[in-house]
Amino acid sequence: MEKSKVLIVGGTGYLGKRLVKASLTEGHETYVLHRPEIGVDIEKVQMLLSFKAQGAHLVASSFDDHRSLVDSVKLVDVVICAISGVHIRSHQILLQLKLVDAIKEAGNLKRFLPSEFGTDPSRMENAMEPGRVTFDDKMAVRKAIQEAGIPFTYVSANCFAGYFLGGLCQPGLILPPRDSVNLLGDGNQKGTSDPQILVANNIWTPYVAKVTLLGVLTHQSEVQLRARAMQVNGQNYAEQVGLTHYFHVCYEGCLTNFEIGDEGEEASKLYPEVKYTNVEDYLKRYI
Numbered sequence: 685m686e687k688s689k690v691l692i693v694g695g696t697g698y699l700g701k702r703l704v705k706a707s708l709t710e711g712h713e714t715y716v717l718h719r720p721e722i723g724v725d726i727e728k729v730q731m732l733l734s735f736k737a738q739g740a741h742l743v744a745s746s747f748d749d750h751r752s753l754v755d756s757v758k759l760v761d762v763v764i765c766a767i768s769g770v771h772i773r774s775h776q777i778l779l780q781l782k783l784v785d786a787i788k789e790a791g792n793l794k795r796f797l798p799s800e801f802g803t804d805p806s807r808m809e810n811a812m813e814p815g816r817v818t819f820d821d822k823m824a825v826r827k828a829i830q831e832a833g834i835p836f837t838y839v840s841a842n843c844f845a846g847y848f849l850g851g852l853c854q855p856g857l858i859l860p861p862r863d864s865v866n867l868l869g870d871g872n873q874k875g876t877s878d879p880q881i882l883v884a885n886n887i888w889t890p891y892v893a894k895v896t897l898l899g900v901l902t903h904q905s906e907v908q909l910r911a912r913a914m915q916v917n918g919q920n921y922a923e924q925v926g927l928t929h930y931f932h933v934c935y936e937g938c939l940t941n942f943e944i945g946d947e948g949e950e951a952s953k954l955y956p957e958v959k960y961t962n963v964e965d966y967l968k969r970y971i
C-alpha cells in the first residue's frame with residue numbers, strides 16, 4: 685500500500701486517538717496536532733507523548749495562529765480532522781473553516797477528510813429543527829472545501845456502536861438499562877445496510893430481551909419522541925439536538941433509506957479485508 689504523510693487534528697479525542705493508532709499501525713508517517721490550549725491537561729499530554737513514543741510527530745499549532753496551521757499542513761499530504769462534535773454551533777464549523785483556509789493557502793494537500801463521521805449531511809436537507817444545525821454546519825464546511833478546490837473524502841460513519849448499541853439506542857445512555865427499555869419506534873430501522881454487520885432486520889428486540897434480563901420492553905411512538913424534544917426546548921439545546929437526530933435514525937431510517945449511487949462508495953467494498961463484529965457478538969460484552 686502506498687504510504688502517506690498524515691496529519692491528525694483532534695488526535696486526543698474519542699475518534700482521533702483511534703485514527704492516530706490506525707495511521708501508525710498502517711505504517712503512515714503520522715503527525716498529530718498539539719494545541720498549546722490543552723495546557724496542563726495531563727491526560728492529553730500523556731497521550732500525545734505516548735503517540736510520540738510510538739513514532740508519531742507532534743506538531744505545535746493553534747487554531748488562533750493561521751501561520752502555524754499553514755506550516756503544519758505543509759508537512760503532510762493528508763489531513764484528517766476529528767475535532768469535537770459536542771460543541772454544537774459554537775465552534776466546530778468556525779475551526780474547520782479556519783483549517784480549510786490554511787489548507788487552501790498551503791496548496792500542497794492531496795486529500796482532506798473533514799470532521800464528519802456521522803449521518804451524511806447532504807441527505808438531510810429536510811432535517812428537523814434544531815438538530816439540523818449539525819448537518820447545515822457540515823454542509824457549510826463541504827461548500828468551503830469544494831470552493832477552495834481541495835481534494836476531499838467525506839466519511840459518513842453512521843452511528844458509532846459504543847454510543848448507540850451499548851445503550852440500546854436510548855438517548856443519554858451508553859450502557860444498557862437493566863429494568864426497562866423504551867425502544868424508539870418499532871426497533872426495525874437499520875443502522876447499516878451492510879449485511880456483514882447486520883444480524884437481522886429486527887436487530888433490537890431479541891437482544892434487548894437478553895441484555896435487560898427480560899426487563900420491561902415498551903415502544904416510544906414518533907409523537908412521544910417529538911413531544912419529548914419539545915419539552916426540553918430552550919432548556920438543554922444539545923439534548924434537544926440529539927433527540928431530533930434520534931428521530932431521523934430510529935423512525936425515518938435516514939441511515940439506510942437510500943441507494944449510495946455513483947457519488948459514493950460503501951466502505952466495506954473498499955476494504956473487504958476488514959472483519960466486522962456483528963451486533964449479536966458486540967452486545968455480548970454487556971450481558
Ligand code: NDP
Pocket residue numbers: 693694695696697698699700717718719722728747766767768769770775779799800801802803841842843844845847
Ligand atoms: P471529542 O469530543 O472526543 O473531541 C475531539 C477533539 O476535538 C478534542 O480531543 C480536541 O482535540 C478537539 N477540540 C475540542 N475542542 C476544541 C477547540 N476548541 N479547539 C480545537 N480543537 C478542539 O470528539 P469526538 O471524537 O467525539 O468527535 C469527532 C467527530 O466524530 C465529530 O465530527 C463527531 O460529530 C463525530 N462523532 C460521530 C459519532 C457517531 O456515532 N457517528 C459519535 C461521536 C462523534 P485536541 O485536544 O487533541 O486538539
